[in-house]
């Protein structure tokens with residue numbers, strides 16, 4: 001613990017925020033207090049420090065409702081995995097904030113996905129249990145960069161599927177008021193690959209015509225296979 005305030009880097013950053021950044025955006029923050037927040041997007045992202053939602057989307061205060069967790073995973077709505085802040089965030093974002101988009105954003109070199117292959121310390125009981133939410137995306141192969149990359153992508157689609165089991169999500173999607181978006185951020189390229197439900201593949205944003213699945217039909221399996229009923 002630094003003994004002098006001048007040596008406490010975090011403290012200096014807090015002061016810097018209020019003295020240098022805040023005055024430039026004061027009106028915006030005041031409006032958001034007076035009018036409340038009306039974000040259009042729920043962003044479910046991995047906790048990884050290299051994933052910076054505001055940089056990727058160019059968003060500012062009031063634009064993103066964010067929930068982050070290890071692996072950008074979505075628990076099942078049936079409550080079988082206990083109480084989850086992520087579930088609460090989805091319910092609040094859809095029912096109270098009426099968001100128009102839900103983004104599930106994973107990324108390259110995800111430690112959570114790698115841990116699905118390599119395991120976690122015995123003491124990390126919650127982590128071990130939590131990672132089971134990605135288990136259906138894991139491939140029956142040895143961990144390697146290619147397998148991890150594919151699993152990262154498959155997990156994102158798996159979480160989108162699970163979101164569709166949330167009654168309020170399904171209802172809003174089917175009514176055309178909500179779209180689901182699967183993103184895979186490739187850290188080393190600065191590229192976000194967006195899930196294209198029609199093509200059953202992740203497509204670089206640079207060559208994609210949209211950022212999401214649009215109306216959730218046809219139904220897409222987590223391995224990318226498209227089922228048309």
Ligand SMILES: [Zn+2]
Nearest residue numbers: 046048110111
């Ligand atoms: Zn991650």
